[in-house]
Amino acid sequence: MSAGEWLDTFPGVVGNEPLARHSQFGVGGPARWFITTRDVAVLAELLRRCADSGVGVTTLGAGSNTLISDDGIDGLVVRHNDRRxxxxxxxxxxxxxxxxxxxxxxxxxxxxxxxxxxxxxxxxxxxxxxxxxxxxxxxxxxxxxxxxxxxxxxxxxxxxxxxxxxxxxxxxxxxxxxxxxxxxxxxxxxxxxxxxxxxxxxxxxxxxxxxxQPYGIRSLGSVFKNPPDDRAGRLIEAAGLKGHRSGGAQISSKHANFIVNVDHATAADVLTLVRVAHDTVLEQFGVDLAQEIIVLGDATSGDPRG
Ligand SMILES: Cc1cc2nc3c(=O)[nH]c(=O)nc-3n(C[C@H](O)[C@H](O)[C@H](O)COP(=O)(O)OP(=O)(O)OC[C@H]3O[C@@H](n4cnc5c(N)ncnc54)[C@H](O)[C@@H]3O)c2cc1C
Incomplete structure (x- = not known):
């Protein structure tokens, strides 16, 4: 019996929800369980019961800064959607x-x-x-x-x-x-x-x-944080990577610190570009860029080297 079997019958919780629907980048495998709620009491009960039964909980907002793994997320994904x-x-x-x-x-x-x-x-x-x-x-x-x-x-x-x-x-x-x-x-x-x-x-x-910035196309916002006294976009552009593609993902030709979904990208496509940008900037300029986007689920799913 699975630790979270009780979630199958918890009001409002759905099983195997495709998370691409909840990602502004349009990418991500399923959540084992998923709920959108505005009710703090419901959320409190879910958190407590998940803690008691050993089910992992992941919080999602509007999915504008998160890359969700192609394999999805195990456990319960919650979106607290109180818009008052x-x-x-x-x-x-x-x-x-x-x-x-x-x-x-x-x-x-x-x-x-x-x-x-x-x-x-x-x-x-x-x-x-x-x-x-x-x-x-x-x-x-x-x-x-x-x-x-x-x-x-x-x-x-x-x-x-x-x-x-x-x-x-x-x-x-x-x-x-x-x-x-x-x-x-x-x-x-x-x-x-x-x-x-x-x-x-x-x-x-x-x-x-x-x-x-790229506008009207799916992106994840800034991929890397700006290093002290410089800009990640300037460094990635100087490394010659504007427009560089992996599968359906591309380093934006408008702003090099954005990755855009040009043709049914996968999380693995994005991770390939993240690694290429990071490693090329390190090699050429000695700057170790820190990631700003958050990866939810198993970051190693797919092959990051493409
Ligand atoms: C085109 C574009 C432009 C952007 N420009 C900017 C910008 O100028 N400045 C900037 O800072 N960001 C920018 N972003 C990134 C993004 O919009 C912000 O980081 C935003 O705060 C993320 O909100 P979200 O609801 O989409 O979070 P999500 O991507 O859903 O989640 C982000 C993180 O927050 C956690 N989280 C979500 N909700 C909660 C909660 N209720 N409690 C606790 N943790 C939670 C998640 O677990 C995850 O770790 C941009 C993104 C895009 C796509």
């Missing part, structure tokens, strides 16, 4: 962790609330954006977070202030010792401003993003 947005006063916006950052940016702009304009360039959920300290155009989550509440692996709530999240460049404690916690809500700091001016700044960020 509530303005509690002129300085505070309360968000369910499933709120999409571009939506938050636009809603705040229309209400004359400034500070979240950068969110227009981050096509993911606010929960994951806290986890990875997402940022764009000079602002990151660390600058605007008041606090966030997560559930620990036993389903118990834990509220952390921004200072307690130990933020760094695309990093927080939710990537380290709290990686098994699921963020369920987030409070962001805003300030009142003229709605037209907030909207102008939001539009300017969007326009710059469209001009400099």
């Amino acid at each position: 947005l509530r303005v509690t006063d002129d300085h505070t916006v309360e968000l369910g962790a499933g709120c999409m950052m571009p939506r938050v940016a636009l809603d705040c702009a229309s209400r004359g609330l400034a500070g979240i304009e950068f969110g227009i360039g981050v096509p993911g959920t606010c929960g994951a954006s806290v986890c990875g300290n997402a940022g764009a155009f000079g602002t990151e989550m660390a600058d605007v977070l008041i606090d966030c509440t997560s559930l620990d692996p036993r389903g118990e709530p834990v509220t952390l202030t921004a200072a307690a999240c130990d933020f760094g460049y695309r990093h927080s404690r939710f990537k380290d010792e709290l990686r098994a916690n699921v963020i369920v809500s987030v409070r962001l700091r805003v300030h009142a401003d003229d709605p037209d001016r907030v909207r102008e700044r939001t539009d300017a960020i969007q326009a710059e993003r469209k001009a400099s």
Whole structure:
């Protein structure tokens, strides 16, 4: 009998869900079990029972920064999809962790609330954006977070202030010792401003993003973090890899730190390009690029050398 057999009959849980449907890159094998929920009590019960029965839990947001293995993910994959947005006063916006950052940016702009304009360039959920300290155009989550509440692996709530999240460049404690916690809500700091001016700044960020990054094609966002005093895209381009292809995946010819899905790419195709870009930049420039995209499932599935 499988440790997670009880999940087969748990309301809302589906078996063998194709995760390509939940990945913005359109890639990924099945989740053994999968649930999308907005109910924190349901999530807490699932986490506790998974811990008791030894079933692994993986959290997915909007799938904009994750490469999901072609072999899928064993255990339970949860997507906490609470998209409620509530303005509690002129300085505070309360968000369910499933709120999409571009939506938050636009809603705040229309209400004359400034500070979240950068969110227009981050096509993911606010929960994951806290986890990875997402940022764009000079602002990151660390600058605007008041606090966030997560559930620990036993389903118990834990509220952390921004200072307690130990933020760094695309990093927080939710990537380290709290990686098994699921963020369920987030409070962001805003300030009142003229709605037209907030909207102008939001539009300017969007326009710059469209001009400099692949747009309207499936990608995973920045593949590598920028090394100190340099840019990963500049190094990959200088290594002559713009447009380089593996199967259906390609290093974007518009911005070399993006990999795009041009023709039914697989996770193995992407991993091949990640390795080629990393190794070529190391060989030519001595720079050891660190990966920004997150690989979920078995990273060695497929043959990364193609
Ligand atoms: C075209 C494009 C442009 C992008 N531009 C930017 C940019 O300018 N700046 C930037 O920072 N990023 C950018 N990204 C990357 C991405 O949008 C962000 O990293 C975003 O925060 C990821 O959100 P998500 O919901 O898609 O997370 P996912 O990809 O689903 O998950 C990312 C990680 O967060 C974890 N996670 C998800 N939800 C939760 C939760 N509720 N609690 C705890 N952990 C969770 C997952 O387990 C995974 O480890 C871009 C991506 C694309 C495709």
